[in-house]
Amino acid sequence: MCSITCVLVALILLVFIPPIRRLLLSSPILWVMKKMHLVPSISETEKQAIEAGSAWVEKEFFSGKPNLKTLLSQPMPVFTHDERLFLDQQVEKLCLMIDDWKMWRTRDLPADVWDYIRKEKFLGMIIPKENGGLGFSPYAQSEVIKKIASHSFVVAIYVMVPNSLGPGELILHYGTDEQKKYYLPRLAIGDEIPCFALTETTAGSDAGNMQSSGVLFRKNGEVHIRLNWDKRYITLAKISTLMGVAFHLRDPDKIMGDRIDLGITCALVPHPYPGVVTETRHDPLGIPFYNGPTRGHDIEIPLSFVVGGEDGLGKGWMMLMECLAAGRGIAFPAQMAGSSQLAARYTVAYAQVREQFGVPIAKFEGIQKPLARIVSYTYLNEALRMYAVSALNQGIQSAVIASISKYHSTENSRKMVNDTMDILGGAAISIGPRNKISSYYFGTPLSITVEGANILTRCLMIFGQGAFRAHPYAFPMIDGLQKNDLKKFDKAFFGFVWHAISNSFRSVVFSVTRGWAALPFSFKKQSTYYRKIKWGSATFAMYTDVAMGVLGGSLKFKESITGRFADIVSNLYLASAVLRKYEADGEKKADWPAAKYTLDQLFFETETAFQEIYGNFPHPIFGPLLRYTMLPWSRINPIGSSVRDHEVEQIMKVIYGEMGGDFMERLTKGIFEPKDPIDHLNQVEKAAAFYQKVEPLLKKRKREGFESLTTEEKAQVVEWNVMKLEVVRVDEFTEEEYHS
Numbered sequence: 001m002c003s004i005t006c007v008l009v010a011l012i013l014l015v016f017i018p019p020i021r022r023l024l025l026s027s028p029i030l031w032v033m034k035k036m037h038l039v040p041s042i043s044e045t046e047k048q049a050i051e052a053g054s055a056w057v058e059k060e061f062f063s064g065k066p067n068l069k070t071l072l073s074q075p076m077p078v079f080t081h082d083e084r085l086f087l088d089q090q091v092e093k094l095c096l097m098i099d100d101w102k103m104w105r106t107r108d109l110p111a112d113v114w115d116y117i118r119k120e121k122f123l124g125m126i127i128p129k130e131n132g133g134l135g136f137s138p139y140a141q142s143e144v145i146k147k148i149a150s151h152s153f154v155v156a157i158y159v160m161v162p163n164s165l166g167p168g169e170l171i172l173h174y175g176t177d178e179q180k181k182y183y184l185p186r187l188a189i190g191d192e193i194p195c196f197a198l199t200e201t202t203a204g205s206d207a208g209n210m211q212s213s214g215v216l217f218r219k220n221g222e223v224h225i226r227l228n229w230d231k232r233y234i235t236l237a238k239i240s241t242l243m244g245v246a247f248h249l250r251d252p253d254k255i256m257g258d259r260i261d262l263g264i265t266c267a268l269v270p271h272p273y274p275g276v277v278t279e280t281r282h283d284p285l286g287i288p289f290y291n292g293p294t295r296g297h298d299i300e301i302p303l304s305f306v307v308g309g310e311d312g313l314g315k316g317w318m319m320l321m322e323c324l325a326a327g328r329g330i331a332f333p334a335q336m337a338g339s340s341q342l343a344a345r346y347t348v349a350y351a352q353v354r355e356q357f358g359v360p361i362a363k364f365e366g367i368q369k370p371l372a373r374i375v376s377y378t379y380l381n382e383a384l385r386m387y388a389v390s391a392l393n394q395g396i397q398s399a400v401i402a403s404i405s406k407y408h409s410t411e412n413s414r415k416m417v418n419d420t421m422d423i424l425g426g427a428a429i430s431i432g433p434r435n436k437i438s439s440y441y442f443g444t445p446l447s448i449t450v451e452g453a454n455i456l457t458r459c460l461m462i463f464g465q466g467a468f469r470a471h472p473y474a475f476p477m478i479d480g481l482q483k484n485d486l487k488k489f490d491k492a493f494f495g496f497v498w499h500a501i502s503n504s505f506r507s508v509v510f511s512v513t514r515g516w517a518a519l520p521f522s523f524k525k526q527s528t529y530y531r532k533i534k535w536g537s538a539t540f541a542m543y544t545d546v547a548m549g550v551l552g553g554s555l556k557f558k559e560s561i562t563g564r565f566a567d568i569v570s571n572l573y574l575a576s577a578v579l580r581k582y583e584a585d586g587e588k589k590a591d592w593p594a595a596k597y598t599l600d601q602l603f604f605e606t607e608t609a610f611q612e613i614y615g616n617f618p619h620p621i622f623g624p625l626l627r628y629t630m631l632p633w634s635r636i637n638p639i640g641s642s643v644r645d646h647e648v649e650q651i652m653k654v655i656y657g658e659m660g661g662d663f664m665e666r667l668t669k670g671i672f673e674p675k676d677p678i679d680h681l682n683q684v685e686k687a688a689a690f691y692q693k694v695e696p697l698l699k700k701r702k703r704e705g706f707e708s709l710t711t712e713e714k715a716q717v718v719e720w721n722v723m724k725l726e727v728v729r730v731d732e733f734t735e736e737e738y739h740s
């Protein structure tokens, strides 16, 4: 009896009295972990990436105990009066000026459109009013880009680039007073055209490995930098007047201090500048915008060209990482939302007008499935855009949320545009002014590749940064270990252990009760998904802890596993965004089929990711353990299963009016609505609306013959036949036009 008590007392002392625990447990654990390299080594560039910005709701999922109130009460952004006016007037006018097809044909942005963009400060949306810019909120920027992108993918790029990561953003946050005073007003009105040169032939995704170099030297008593660079894929480089250049800076003569390697630095080089070459262009899938290489050989610049002057030496990577979130969180989701909303409107209408085998193709179940997916992706892209902008509007810059937004908005678009192409058939393949989809089709791969290509974003950034930034104990534990800080390590290590144990318990209980134990008293129709968020988070957090604990530093290289973890945390986040949108829009009956379909798909993908983790866990003991215990249980009791056919039917009822009425208009609110009667979106939508009117007559004709119709009815049927033929026509060109 005494010996059991003694053991218990010893254990309690050991675990719960920190000084004793540190001495007898944490100290040897720390030693072993260091010796066995059980935690990932973090380079300086990785550390700066991890530390950049802040964490937002992703913390909820990594904690395993998400607070639904936090997830579902994020404020939905609103416009200021000036922002509303700008959208209704300047953006509307810009869209009216754009002839997208002509731009593709001439492969150029017309001078009047470019002048208008500059004059009306479209390039200075991020620049505060006091510096001469528009000073728009992230929400307003997003709406402007969305509206332009819904009309012209190309013009959206011209507007997005100067408002994303580049000279404007860098000067705003890190520039010296002189740089701010001189450049910001000029950038705001387009007197300076910025570009940013980071990528090189051997440094694409691994941008930190850049070979471009700068060397400090003295000239006439002043410190200068001699620069050499060879960059490629640089948007607007050829027409830029202010080039942001990232390079590795060295100080071999130790002019600035003891360090020779000062690290990545960003400079602002006016263009043209002696020795800077931007003669040639790339041709990015035929999309007509300026993109090309730039080279600089032994360029001499004064220290005042460095972003932030002397203080900015060696801080370039930190600057880039801190600013990356805005572009990825605002520009891409907005561009994808605009393009996908246009495509959805067009395709839904077209499928009702286009007849084959005597009926509109929208009546075929084979077509209904991709149509439902299109609606779901559009709903999801809008939900994730608004959710991310809500964080940015509150001043929260999360790298993980930016990565999720960039990755999923572009991936959804890639899948959606293929569905669109399938439904439109030859009408999508034949390019010309009538084809509303081709620029979206050509443009989507571009968005997938830039600012962190998607595979890298999924495998390294979403989960990797999240695990360090949003996990309550991981980063403090590694930091304590690297700094040999026993106190910090001890606190984080035992916090980690307790976190894993409590989430294991929660995960089992939630799994057995399908989340009811987490939320017993909520009976709204969306409560099922509240429960799934709680259940999924507890299981995700537990497996994250297991993977980090068991695989240690090697987890970083197990991208098959980290990619699936990224899918799970993304889907939990996206499900929250969908629920937030559904509730913020007033929980309308007509919105539920699209919201539900999207949520079901997200949890089905979550289930697939869990099963793939259980089935492939790369560890000799835990692998088989999970395979033989968790995998069968997960198959019996999945958190999600594939979307049912009747859900597709529900979406058809909504989009073709039986249930929704204005659902498609609400889903695509904020896109450019062309007034021109010969615009093909207008024509197709007009025909689709007319079809709703004549459908009973067409049925009557089929049943009882043409002669059974009244004269007026016959006229309507004839009008319908003419209209539908006109609408399904594709563009034709003479030989001369084709070659011009």
Ligand SMILES: Cc1cc2nc3c(=O)[nH]c(=O)nc-3n(C[C@H](O)[C@H](O)[C@H](O)COP(=O)(O)OP(=O)(O)OC[C@H]3O[C@@H](n4cnc5c(N)ncnc54)[C@H](O)[C@@H]3O)c2cc1C
Pocket (backbone or CB within 6 Å): 195, 196, 197, 198, 199, 203, 204, 205, 206, 232, 233, 234, 235, 236, 284, 291, 446, 449, 450, 451, 452, 453, 454, 455, 456, 457, 459, 460, 559
């Ligand atoms: C049209 C266009 C405009 C651009 N504009 C600019 C600009 O203005 N300024 C600028 O500096 N750059 C610009 N870029 C460059 C862009 O950011 C890079 O293309 C991008 O970073 C990817 O680099 P890469 O093309 O060399 O691909 P690579 O780095 O060669 O990658 C190839 C593939 O490998 C994957 N991959 C790489 N590493 C990993 C990993 N560790 N794990 C998993 N997968 C991995 C990538 O995801 C990708 O799928 C532009 C590019 C394009 C195409």
